[in-house]
Amino acid sequence: MSELLRCSDLSKSFGSVTVADSINFSVSDGEAVGIIGPNGAGKTSLFNLITGTLQPDSGKIHFQQADITRHSSAARCRSGIARSFQIPQPFAAMSVYENVLVAATHGARLPALKAQHQSIEALRKTGLLERANDTAGSLTLLERKRLELTRALASGPALLLLDEIAGGLTDKECQSLIETIQKIRSENVTIVWIEHIVHALLAVVDRLIVLDFGKVIADGEPNAVMASKEVQENYLGLAADA
Amino acid sequence: MVWVNAIIQGILIGGLYALFAAGLSLIFGIMRLVNIAHGDLIVVAAFIGLVVTSMLDLHPLASLIVVIPIMALLGYALQYCLLNQTMGNDILPPLLVTFGLSVILQNGLLEAFSADPQKLNAGVLETASLSMGSLNIGVLPLLMFIVALAVIAGLQWIFYYTALGRAFRATSDNAEIAQLMGLNKKHIFSMAMALSLAVVAIAGIFLGTRTSFDPAAGPARLIFGFEAVIIGGLGNLWGTLIGGIILGVAQGIGAQINPGWQQLAGHIAFLLVLAVRPTGLFPRVSH
Numbered sequence: 001m002s003e004l005l006r007c008s009d010l011s012k013s014f015g016s017v018t019v020a021d022s023i024n025f026s027v028s029d030g031e032a033v034g035i036i037g038p039n040g041a042g043k044t045s046l047f048n049l050i051t052g053t054l055q056p057d058s059g060k061i062h063f064q065q066a067d068i069t070r071h072s073s074a075a076r077c078r079s080g081i082a083r084s085f086q087i088p089q090p091f092a093a094m095s096v097y098e099n100v101l102v103a104a105t106h107g108a109r110l111p112a113l114k115a116q117h118q119s120i121e122a123l124r125k126t127g128l129l130e131r132a133n134d135t136a137g138s139l140t141l142l143e144r145k146r147l148e149l150t151r152a153l154a155s156g157p158a159l160l161l162l163d164e165i166a167g168g169l170t171d172k173e174c175q176s177l178i179e180t181i182q183k184i185r186s187e188n189v190t191i192v193w194i195e196h197i198v199h200a201l202l203a204v205v206d207r208l209i210v211l212d213f214g215k216v217i218a219d220g221e222p223n224a225v226m227a228s229k230e231v232q233e234n235y236l237g238l239a240a241d242a
Numbered sequence: 243m244v245w246v247n248a249i250i251q252g253i254l255i256g257g258l259y260a261l262f263a264a265g266l267s268l269i270f271g272i273m274r275l276v277n278i279a280h281g282d283l284i285v286v287a288a289f290i291g292l293v294v295t296s297m298l299d300l301h302p303l304a305s306l307i308v309v310i311p312i313m314a315l316l317g318y319a320l321q322y323c324l325l326n327q328t329m330g331n332d333i334l335p336p337l338l339v340t341f342g343l344s345v346i347l348q349n350g351l352l353e354a355f356s357a358d359p360q361k362l363n364a365g366v367l368e369t370a371s372l373s374m375g376s377l378n379i380g381v382l383p384l385l386m387f388i389v390a391l392a393v394i395a396g397l398q399w400i401f402y403y404t405a406l407g408r409a410f411r412a413t414s415d416n417a418e419i420a421q422l423m424g425l426n427k428k429h430i431f432s433m434a435m436a437l438s439l440a441v442v443a444i445a446g447i448f449l450g451t452r453t454s455f456d457p458a459a460g461p462a463r464l465i466f467g468f469e470a471v472i473i474g475g476l477g478n479l480w481g482t483l484i485g486g487i488i489l490g491v492a493q494g495i496g497a498q499i500n501p502g503w504q505q506l507a508g509h510i511a512f513l514l515v516l517a518v519r520p521t522g523l524f525p526r527v528s529h
């Protein structure tokens with residue numbers, strides 16, 4: 001498997017708050033990696049760094065062997081990095097379909113007809129098709145989370161970054177989300193998934209990274225990572241109030 | 243009958259005001275940019291029309307084939323190279339830059355063309371009229387109005403039914419997210435300015451065929467444009483057309499009462515609407 005994403009010595013601080021402290025890890029093509037860590041650990045910030053909404057103070061990001069550290073968000077999206085937001089941010093005045101179409105047209109750079117097909121396909125995959133013509137502002141929180149996923153998919157990603165997409169779902173909804181994500185994975189999309197709901201994560205990922213205070217404190221096979229001393233002390237101890 | 247006539251002339255002039263206003267409204271709607279140089283750009287378009295018509299010996303309306311692309315390119319370059327550098331969360335810096343641009347354009351035109359009033363010669367079109375009973379409707383104002391309708395319908399279509407329009411709406415809703423969807427904000431903003439100045443080209447040519455113009459004629463056009471946009475309600479292009487018509491009719495009625503009251507009546511109508519409906523008559527429903 002070839003390397004898809006590499007973060008090297010990535011650091012970022014906001015004043016005295018360090019959100020990324022010399023982060024090093026790489027993700028191979030076709031892998032599914034879970035990221036856990038207490039609130040405020042810097043998980044979302046890491047996605048911001050990878051997608052280019054944040055600039056690192058130091059360090060480098062490589063995607064498909066190319067240095068993208070200075071690339072714009074738009075360029076990164078076009079080269080195949082897509083994300084969903086922890087707090088959904090749809091274009092509220094536009095229809096669900098238009099939201100997805102924007103990603104397919106500009107993110108995947110498809111001509112009109114193909115963009116329409118890809119949008120409908122993505123909507124079908126995430127179960128949002130019957131809401132296609134409603135304005136995105138009228139969606140429930142759950143549907144908004146699914147729209148996040150749909151838009152990300154429609155941009156035709158090689159790397160899909162999911163930020164707490166299962167938060168607030170019922171068990172049944174969570175199960176169907178897991179199935180959707182497994183299906184996306186089986187279509188050769190590499191996934192990095194931040195999630196507090198560890199059992200959902202473990203159903204999909206084959207590797208787990210633990211972040212705390214902007215540092216990678218564990219990285220490896222999920223069960224081994226969960227059993228490790230660092231995680232037992234630093235993460236599970238805090239998980240109760242997370 | 244003179245009143246009916248005044249009102250009809252006012253409605254038709256409203257079309258020209260809507261043309262002044264449409265580009266302004268577009269730019270504000272998409273990128274919250276208040277373009278103080280908008281009126282001067284209309285005058286620039288009229289002067290480019292003057293050069294093109296005399297050099298190529300074209301009818302002013304035919305010169306649009308050349309003037310529209312020139313203005314659109316100018317708009318793209320202006321936004322890409324200059325205004326984009328000033329855009330941020332604060333709307334003041336770009337406003338100040340366009341204010342500076344306004345001064346530069348006026349002085350540049352003065353240098354190049356002197357302060358003499360100029361006119362685009364549209365030949366028989368200027369005096370042709372349709373008479374219906376005792377009403378006389380000028381062909382040129384009528385044409386202007388029809389073009390205004392077509393321009394606004396066209397902009398509306400672009401905005402709601404094309405990929406470019408979706409890109410405009412997505413970027414104006416949340417530029418950061420739009421960029422994560424692969425949209426290049428700088429390019430989208432530049433396309434918006436190009437479209438705005440394409441409309442400005444049409445407005446400028448009609449301005450020049452209807453009245454004489456000089457390098458200092460811009461600010462008054464900016465005011466008419468602003469008033470039409472605000473009467474109609476921000477972000478609503480059909481509202482902008484209605485705004486232009488209200489302005490035109492008020493001016494027509496004012497001029498009928500006393501020729502000196504033409505402009506004053508327009509401003510009064512504007513203030514009245516603002517007093518009663520501060521957000522304009524037809525503000526866009528969502529945010």
Ligand SMILES: Nc1ncnc2c1ncn2[C@@H]1O[C@H](COP(=O)(O)OP(=O)(O)O)[C@@H](O)[C@H]1O
Pocket residue numbers: 014017019037038039040041042043044045046
């Ligand atoms: N733009 C910002 N400016 C200042 N502080 C920030 C900013 N973004 C995040 N932070 C802070 O950085 C820390 C990490 O945040 P975040 O990456 O969202 O954590 P997580 O997703 O792991 O919960 C938090 O303490 C947060 O308050």
Ligand SMILES: [Mg+2]
Pocket residue numbers: 043044045086
């Ligand atoms: Mg987070």
